[in-house]
Amino acid sequence: MDVSPGLRERKKERTRLRIHRAALRLVVEHGLDAVTVEEIAAGAEVSRRTFSNYFAGKEDACLYGDAAHMDDFLATLRARPAHESAWTALRATARTVHAARDLSPDREWVQTTRLALKHPALLGRRLAGRQGFLRETTALLGGRTLPAGMHRPGLLASVFLSALLHGLHEWTEEGTGPLDEVVEAALDEVGAAFTDPAPPP
Amino acid sequence: MDVSPGLRERKKERTRLRIHRAALRLVVEHGLDAVTVEEIAAGAEVSRRTFSNYFAGKEDACLYGDAAHMDDFLATLRARPAHESAWTALRATARTVHAARDLSPDREWVQTTRLALKHPALLGRRLAGRQGFLRETTALLGGRTLPAGMHRPGLLASVFLSALLHGLHEWTEEGTGPLDEVVEAALDEVGAAFTDPAPPP
DNA sequence: CGCAAATATGCCTTACAGGCAATTTTTCAG
DNA sequence: CTGAAAAATTGCCTGTAAGGCATATTTGCG
Numbered sequence: 389m390d391v392s393p394g395l396r397e398r399k400k401e402r403t404r405l406r407i408h409r410a411a412l413r414l415v416v417e418h419g420l421d422a423v424t425v426e427e428i429a430a431g432a433e434v435s436r437r438t439f440s441n442y443f444a445g446k447e448d449a450c451l452y453g454d455a456a457h458m459d460d461f462l463a464t465l466r467a468r469p470a471h472e473s474a475w476t477a478l479r480a481t482a483r484t485v486h487a488a489r490d491l492s493p494d495r496e497w498v499q500t501t502r503l504a505l506k507h508p509a510l511l512g513r514r515l516a517g518r519q520g521f522l523r524e525t526t527a528l529l530g531g532r533t534l535p536a537g538m539h540r541p542g543l544l545a546s547v548f549l550s551a552l553l554h555g556l557h558e559w560t561e562e563g564t565g566p567l568d569e570v571v572e573a574a575l576d577e578v579g580a581a582f583t584d585p586a587p588p589p
Numbered sequence: 590m591d592v593s594p595g596l597r598e599r600k601k602e603r604t605r606l607r608i609h610r611a612a613l614r615l616v617v618e619h620g621l622d623a624v625t626v627e628e629i630a631a632g633a634e635v636s637r638r639t640f641s642n643y644f645a646g647k648e649d650a651c652l653y654g655d656a657a658h659m660d661d662f663l664a665t666l667r668a669r670p671a672h673e674s675a676w677t678a679l680r681a682t683a684r685t686v687h688a689a690r691d692l693s694p695d696r697e698w699v700q701t702t703r704l705a706l707k708h709p710a711l712l713g714r715r716l717a718g719r720q721g722f723l724r725e726t727t728a729l730l731g732g733r734t735l736p737a738g739m740h741r742p743g744l745l746a747s748v749f750l751s752a753l754l755h756g757l758h759e760w761t762e763e764g765t766g767p768l769d770e771v772v773e774a775a776l777d778e779v780g781a782a783f784t785d786p787a788p789p790p
Numbered sequence: 791c792g793c794a795a796a797t798a799t800g801c802c803t804t805a806c807a808g809g810c811a812a813t814t815t816t817t818c819a820g
Numbered sequence: 821c822t823g824a825a826a827a828a829t830t831g832c833c834t835g836t837a838a839g840g841c842a843t844a845t846t847t848g849c850g
Contacts, residue, residue, distance in 0.1 A: 509717075543778060
């Protein structure tokens with residue numbers, strides 16, 4: 389018997405994922421407003437009431453994958469060598485997570501993003517969720533060196549995140565080339581101003 | 590009789606404001622979840638149904654002031670001289686709007702921010718609303734020169750906005766010194782990296 | 791096996807968004 | 821000034837949602 393995450397926990401997680409997938413599938417197909425919570429519950433083969441035990445609403449159910457994505461990011465960032473500067477660590481983390489994700493069936497991230505850009509309700513939840521992520525990230529930046537002239541780790545995290553999201557959105561809307569490249573380009577464009585040694589004179 | 594914005598429109602606007610104020614007052618006092626739409630409507634002396642004619646929910650009612658704030662910003666930005674660089678124009682607009690607002694009874698902006706940081710539902714709506722703002726801002730940046738190495742006006746707008754919000758949040762949470770100064774400091778900290786490519790005179 | 795804890799489900803109440811139609815208010819032309 | 825058109829307010833109503841509470845079911849463990 390697995391005791392690592394607890395056998396019970398694993399079943400819970402599987403259920404959560406089933407609900408999430410059902411939600412995503414139905415909403416992608418019919419639109420957010422044309423799908424009821426009952427339908428999602430049915431699609432996941434749980435009762436309406438059980439749905440509410442797992443998620444506060446269909447929006448949260450749809451965006452669960454995004455939360456996992458952010459957790460990945462935080463775990464990876466936590467593992468970066470302590471001597472790296474703040475920006476370098478963030479940058480490297482993004483690269484690592486993207487590389488790992490783009491191979492796996494993570495077309496989902498794009499799906500979710502497209503949905504979020506289409507449905508304000510989703511976008512809102514998504515962005516609200518990133519606030520907590522921002523806090524965590526800021527905390528993990530403690531002790532790392534900041535770019536010249538920077539004193540606020542939270543500000544750096546904030547700028548980093550907004551660049552990341554800009555890349556994601558730009559690609560989702562215009563679909564030019566591979567996703568990675570657009571995101572990386574956006575990060576580099578901002579990063580040029582934040583490289584560690586000193587910004588170009 | 591005023592015909593400037595139309596007499597009818599002005600009454601509508603007054604009603605909208607009354608609802609907004611009632612919502613804000615009640616939510617600040619009792620918390621978002623402890624206030625029903627009916628109570629807000631009663632507080633504004635309109636019917637429950639009329640509330641729905643003006644706002645899609647209590648969150649929107651609370652955040653109406655924020656929308657006005659963003660409109661102010663856009664109007665001011667639109668009026669900046671065309672020869673200014675993108676960052677300079679943004680920076681100047683922020684200064685102007687803050688100066689104009691801080692004298693007026695705009696304690697409300699802070700109230701709203703505090704509320705938003707307390708209630709995820711509010712934060713979400715607020716952030717979703719800023720997405721449209723971002724688009725407009727990006728459009729207004731067209732034709733202006735960007736910092737060296739920058740090609741994406743939308744990226745610049747995004748970074749600018751995130752710095753602005755970071756300042757606002759930092760101040761709201763830690764309350765160190767005057768609001769203006771914290772926001773300006775955050776903007777300057779990022780701006781140092783984005784000063785115009787123009788050679789010094 | 792058999793009990794205790796965690797989980798799933800059903801029922802129920804409150805709340806909310808928005809369609810529709812009737813009613814009142816505002817505007818404007820004659 | 822007056823009456824009709826336009827717009828706004830309101831009430832009624834329906835479908836949907838969130839979550840408390842109690843019960844049944846499943847799971848973990850001695």
